[in-house]
Amino acid sequence: MRIRALIGAAACACVAAALTTRPNALGKPGIKPVPCPQQEWQYGEAAFEPLAGAKAFFGRYDGGLYRIEIPDNWNGELVLYAHGYVANQGQNGSSLRVGNHTIREHLVREGFAWAASSYRCNGYVPGQGLVDTMALVELFTKSNGGRAPQRTYLTGTSMGGHVTILGLHEFPTAFAGGLAMCPAGPELFDFYAAVGAGAEAITGVEFKSDSIRQDTAKIVEQLGEPPDYTEKGRQLASVEIRISGGPRPFALEGLASGGRFTANISGSALAGIVTPQNRAVTTTHIRYAIDGGLGLTSDSLNQRVRRKTADPEYRGDKTPYEEVAPFDGRIERPLLTMHGTGDLFVPIFLQQVLKRAVAATGNEKLLAQRIYRIAGHCGFSQTEQIRAFDDLVKWVRQGTKPHGDEVEGDLSNAGMTFTDPLRPNDPGGLTIKPAPSSAPQAGVDFVRDVQPIFRQNCYGCHGPSIHQNGFRLDRRADAMRGGTGPVIGRGDSAASRLYQRLIGNRFGMQMPPTGPLAAEQIAAIKEWIDRGAEWPDEAAGETPALPTPPLMRAVLYSDVAEVQRLLDEGADPDATNDAGATALMWSAGDDAKTRLLLEYGADPNIQSDHGKTALFVAAGRRGGASVVKMLLDYGASASLKAGRLNNPTSALVEAANVGDAATVRLLLDHGASVTDAGFVAAAFALRAHCLECFDLLARALDKGTLSMTGLVITPPAGDSRALSTLLDRG
Structure with missing residues (x-):
């Protein structure tokens, strides 16, 4: 399939050279884009692997780089994707790059073809982006053996949302409908x-x-x-x-x-x-x-x-560049928009401006607007994007306008209908309040109520002398940074690994190992975390921890579009927090973000201060085999080790601990050492009730090591079912 795709891409690249005609609007004279910045553009890599059951076409054309993916069960419809702003300054400012549609997997699964462009230049260029995106239709038809799409949808994020709304205004009947996600606009x-x-x-x-x-x-x-x-x-x-x-x-x-x-x-x-x-x-x-x-x-x-x-x-109406003038609301096809409440890069007031413009022309029936309770720019979940796209398609095909939100008036509780899921700490902070007074607040106090609990019960393993699992509770910076993932979880005890380890064994052995804390002690720690885990300077004994790089925060809290925006603007994919963790470690639960970071050169073998790599983190997530394979394909080492409690850990040990046989097999196929993992990995596999994991490991372990496994995992400390498993296997 890849050979056919490469041949197709080469053929399309030849065709693309002829695509120099500027698209004309139906019923309008056309569009004149703001000129590209004057600099020498460098072409990145357009090649990509098709999903199963699809063909990929890629290459260069007059509009930059392109990607096209056509499923074998093509339904006759094409989805154009316009990407967001890419800065034309900085280390990568002259580099043209093309990505995938944000809901690529869903589109291919449902039979939609999609196409995307790098545009011929970077910068804030929605007009040029529209011209270059529209040119993809002819390129798609050539790639598809001369078969043109029966319907074409225009979609985009951020500046690409501006492209989408501009396209539906300036080319009012060229598209079946538009989906503008976190769209920018002239205002x-x-x-x-x-x-x-x-x-x-x-x-x-x-x-x-x-x-x-x-x-x-x-x-x-x-x-x-x-x-x-x-x-x-x-x-x-x-x-x-x-x-x-x-x-x-x-x-x-x-x-x-x-x-x-x-x-x-x-x-x-x-x-x-x-x-x-x-x-x-x-x-x-x-x-x-x-x-x-x-x-x-x-x-x-x-x-x-x-x-x-x-x-x-x-x-005004006679502007030389349509993209800088306010939208006039004269659309003729369905337009569905998505906007986050906490987007202060491209704020939601733009939706209010758009609604007023469309209403002034009597076209409200063609505009549906949806609000999402999220922080940051374009942080939509896959569920939210897929539902919006599917509703747009249903609107186009059946003529029934989908429900939307009221974007004007009081937005203090907006976004409850379509947000899925509600984000942690919802609703967050609605607005600024006066500075707090210096009067002490009632309730739990860290110095008085919490630090003594840590000192008496936790410092022995996580204090000045011993840092088991690389974690310290005696210093604020070490405690708050969390290593390869958040531990304390300020403001949300339900998401706090520290609190969860105090109340049960869902995330490992209950702590402290000498026995549970008293109920009132756990309650004090819970209240402290839920109140924001305030840790005063006088009790920290240090300077405050360095801030987490924006790229890492985006990986954790935003979507792929925001991560790509930061990378396009020159963010270092290997930047670390003060625990030595990287964005790649924090993306371990997200295939698309991991793939994007790797494509931008993220090093999978960087070790955190705890010695862990992104492979460790991915292997420690049940169901993470796809990310593990991706990391291995990009050169991640399966043989690195790091400290864990009193024994070394490895990616193999982490995979055994969560009972993921697919990941265990992948790591073994890539040279992970069973001998180094030893009885710990085998014991973890049995504790996770993953017999397939155990059998994969046991083949390379001698009977002495397996006997040690029995001492660790069987009663009185472990599960009686493990004993029969060991005996059955000699």
Whole structure:
């Protein structure tokens, strides 16, 4: 199949050279994109493996790089995918890369073909992105033996969502329907300029054209960062939330995600820097608002802010570039949008603007909008994306508009209908509150109630001298960083490995090993965790831990699109937290994120401070064989060892511990040492009731080692069923 795909790709690459005609809208004269940045573009790797039952085509064309995947059971329909913003600065700024559709597996399974483009350039280029994405239709037809799609859907994320909405406006009958996920839009740059003007008014620093970078630094140094805002920082944070859609679930977390709190501050348009987007920017319509009790009123702020007016030649109907002018709402095909409440990169107010534009033309019947209670940008689950796409298809085929959400008005409890699943700590922080008073709060106190429990019961194994499993509870930084995964779990005891190990053996032996803590001690630790696990500086004995890299946070809390955005903007795929863990370790439960990180050069053999690699983490997850195979295929070593309690651990030991026979077999096939794993792996396999795992290991173990296994796993310490298994096998 790969040979056929390569031949097909080569043929399509030849055809692609002829695809230089700019698409024309049906009933409109066409579209003129903002020109690409002037730099030399470098082409990355377009090749990819097709899913089972599908054919892959890839290569270069006039619009950059492309990928096309056609299932053998093709249903006659094509889904175009427009990717989000890729920065044209930094180490990889000139590198063109093409990815896969975010719900690729579902599309192929349901018989849809899909196609995606790198676009011919990076930068904020929704117009060029639309032209290059539309050119894929002809390229698809050539790849498909001359068979054109019966229907074409336009989908996209972030800037690709802007591409999608722009496409349905400028080419109103070219698509059967559109799915715009976390879509940007022209007014996004109004928001950034408005935040910049608010920052000027709050800090007293004004942007000037010859010192924008220095002015930004002077502003930022007065604000603090989430959650440790200064007084002025609280004011600006409140303004950002209020003018971007108002108080709503996870708004505070959205400010912290990817550094958006200060990254939203833009002085370019205010200082008079001339670009097509800046010429179209206006802030005259922005009504500033701020929460009470922060030392600044809305009226005062509205009087003090500098206003930016738009160039009417760019903002109006006669703009030379359609992508910089507000949408006019004149759509003719179904459009379904998805937006997160905690998205402060591309805020939800854009949905309100879109709704008003569509309503003004009487086209509400063609617009369905959905809200999701999530922090950060584009963090939709697969379930959420698949449901939205399937509902769009049903709408197109049957003519029944799907349900949506009300995007205007009070959003403080928005998103309950379509969010699946609810995210941890829902609803998060809705808006900024005044700084807490210095009066002590009632309830559990770390120094008084929790630290003595740790000192008396935990320091013997996790203290200054002994760091079993690489974990320490005597120092705040070590305790809070968690190593290759979170341990304490601030704010959510149900997700805290520490708390779970105190109340049972779901995640390993119950702790402490000398016997359970008293109920009131466990209750105190639970309350401390649920209150946010505050650990005061005077009890830490150290400087605070370094922050987790944004890429690692995105891997943990956001979706593939956000991870790719950060990588495209130059994020180091091997950046570590202060425990030496990497994003690849944290992505072990997600095939798509793991594949993406590996494609961007993540090293699978980096060891954390505990000695663990991404392979250890993946092998320790039941059902993780697909990620394990991926890591092995990219060169992960199956023979590395790390400390675990009083015995060394390995990926093989971790796989045996969770009873995953498929992973055990994979590791053995790739040279994992059964001898090194010894009786520990065999004992774990029996404890997990995985006889297949045990048999795979037992073939390489002598009777002495198996006898040691019996001492460890059988009564009185273990399971009586293990004894018969050992005896049956000699």
